[in-house]
Amino acid sequence: MGTLIVELGDRSYPIHIGQGLLEQAGVYFARHGMSRKSPHLIISDGNTAPLYLNRLTDSLAHSGYKVLSFIVQPGEKSKSLSVYEEVITAAIEGGLDRSSSIVALGGGVVGDLAGFAAASYMRGIRFIQIPTTILAHDSSVGGKVGINHPLAKNMIGAFHQPELVLYDVNTLLTLPPREVSAGLAEMLKHGLIWDADFARWCQEHADSLLALEPEVLEYGLEKGCAIKAKVVSQDERENGLRAILNLGHTIGHAIEAIAGYGTFLHGEAISIGMVGSAMLGVRLGADPSLVEETRSLLQSLRLPVALPRELDTDTLMGAMMHDKKFKEGSITFVVPLSIGQVEIRKDIPASLVREVVEQLKE
Ligand code: NAD
Ligand code: MG
Secondary structure, three states: OEEEEEOOHHHOEEEEEEOOOHHHHHHHHHHOOOOOOOOEEEEEEOOOHHHHHHHHHHHHHHOOOOEEEEEEOOOHHHOOHHHHHHHHHHHHHOOOOOOOEEEEEEOHHHHHHHHHHHHHHHHOOEEEEEEOOOOHHHHOOOOEEEEEEOOEEEEEEEEOOOOEEEEEHHHHHHOOHHHHHHHHHHHHHHHHHHOHHHHHHHHHOHHHHHOOOHHHHHHHHHHHHHHHHHHHHHOOOOOOHHHHHHOOHHHHHHHHHHOOEOOEOHHHHHHHHHHHHHHHHHHOOOOOHHHHHHHHHHHHOOOOOOOOOOOOHHHHHHHHHHOOOEEOOEEEEEEEEEOOEEEEEEEEOHHHHHHHHHHHOO
């Protein structure tokens, strides 16, 4: 078991990563001085709750905590204003007060929704994350919480750091294989932006990661969280450095938007986006081997590395221009210089990006 501290001054918090943590949740609650008088509300989704909710509530009840739960439909559509309202209704009806907490048991969807409810209920109560997807190692660090507006993803949100994160790798064993690979895409991304050795470690241990071997997963998640934590502690509110976490995301978000949400999982879309970023890097002077190396790293994790031919370039470019990162005529891009090193460029001409999109279809 490992513990990592996300250093954010008086908002610092620990991420505990290990096996069997769900069953020890009550112990961790006590250690963090959670109130035994006030109720705590667990938010989970329809896939995760039947698998893990009982274990969590049993552990908390055993330690003397009052717990309520609210289950939402699985999937991105639960990050909506209407589901948010339902969560707040559950919190009011359940009598949550300022000493209560909201607990997210699930992937990034539940984490973002529950976190935003915690950030806004009575102007902010404590938030606890119990991530059950690999992708959620990304969302468990950094404090961004929020929901979608029908017109734009993640448009309504806040920064709200959790009190603690309990990452029980045993819960990952039930993830569908595509979700496993998609989550590993973000793990590898942390290597690609910061640490070449870690990127190569991901490839060397790809089979063990895909097979969800606990010790290997623990190391990978800890390392991925640690890199993100380092970036976030230097730039909590995304004034500069934090943008490097968006490697592959400009193209990736556009792919997600135009292919129809759900066709590509987020991790799959950013995998293709990261290959595109490498192509852009080479056009801007990086060693040509960067593209092949990036592809090979991603393919070892069974991720897609090319765009389907039928995706229309104009539509994709249009979607990129709507991205928040598009400002004053040029596109901001995270461009790799080599494996493990990136720079933020604010001056990337759309024509160059168009060439890369075409190249991604080959
Ligand atoms: P998700 O929460 O939808 O989970 C993926 C699927 O796996 C869902 O169907 C879910 O029901 C199921 N699932 C979850 N845990 C399971 C388990 N242990 N066993 C079996 N099935 C399980 O998606 P995600 O990929 O975890 O997260 C994506 C969301 O995270 C997006 O909304 C994205 O915007 C958000 N996100 C937020 C941040 C942040 O910094 N806040 C960072 C990255 C992503
Ligand atoms: Mg992402």
